[in-house]
Amino acid sequence: MKKAFRIYNIDFCVESGNAGFISFAQDSLSFLPQSEDASFEVILNVDFGPSLNTGRYFAEEKKGCVLFANSAFKLYSAQNRLVYDPFLLPWLSFCLERRERKLLINAFINSSSRERFKGLFQKGILQEKFYYLIRYLAHFIILYIAKNEMGFALVHGSAVEKDGEGYLFCGLPGCGKSSLALSSVSGSGFKLLSDNFLLVKDGFIYSFADMLRFSSFDKGIAGVSGISDSGYMVKGKRFYSLDKNRLSPRAKLKSAYIICLAEDNFIRGIAAQEFLRMKNGIDAATKEFFEYSFIDIFSLFDAFSSGMASGESLGRSLPGADCYFAGVRKGAIGSAFIEYLISARKEQAEA
Secondary structure, eight states: OEEEEEETTEEEEEEESOHHHHHHHHHHHTTSOBOSOOSEEEEEEEEOOSOOOOHHHHSOOOTTOOOOOOTTEEEETTTTEEEEOTTSOTTOEEEEEEETTEEEEEEEOOHHHHHHTGGGGSTTHHHHHHHHHHIIIIIHHHHHHHHHTTOOEEEESEEEEETTEEEEEEOSTTSSHHHHHHHHTTSTTOEEEESSEEEEETTEEEEOOSSEEESSOOTTTTTOTTEEEEEEEETTEEEEEEOGGGBOSEEEEEEEEEEEEESSOEEEEEOHHHHHHHHHHHHHTOHHHHHHHSOGGGGGGTOOOOHHHHHHHHHHHSTTSEEEEEEEETTOOSHHHHHHHHHHHHHHHHO
């Protein structure tokens, strides 16, 4: 079975004999913006077969290609050596081969690992393995190509769109970015771009998220219509999906906000350079952003994605947008707050 997607000008095809994995890939990757043209091709084949001999993948080196097997190891192609890294998944083996603008990925769940880690492959827990497969071998790959082949910048934040204009919210974890974005789509004509990560290029913001992730329905999203439990759970956090008509694939960046918790609501305009300085400090303190920006698998392509490069790419998109520093009173997150931000922005512009 196979499922094809066209994401960020990438033809991405997922193949597997496991119907559950194909279904999970469909739910996860269809959330990303689809494009009409493609300049890069990726084929991901995932085998849940009963046996596997990975030794042959270590035995051969090909000029212009990258071969990688057993995710208990990571390969630094610059040094041409294998280095043990226990952080990666012990139950997964995979091989990557790059041919100019085409990438082939063959991933396997081998028999010895299935026996040793059989408790991990029970119903429900296997869905968590699907998540890690998609995260490492789809999302990270798509992100790497988008950043390093196509010049996108990664941004940790939430964003919404209305009438073709995008509103970006950045801030430390727990400041209410996701709740703000989700609460806004319950009315007022807003659509969700992203609740966690997104990409920016040439003045446009694009969604980059697999599915919504929350441990429970909090006050900020309890009243959002069109949101439903996907049935997936990872590390105790459930995945939620949103109706497609409430999603937006991209929007022109109109305003960018740094959000923080405060005793009372406030907003003030800031220069683009100050916005970038504050954002870089937030990124440095956000573990999840670091994992996406500096993930070890990127070294397979003999390149290292730097936060500075992302900052420069984002900076090129900010001159056409208004930048603000805004405080939100704890518990005040809701659709009314985003209207407050937009109306306050208009008042400052008129003044």
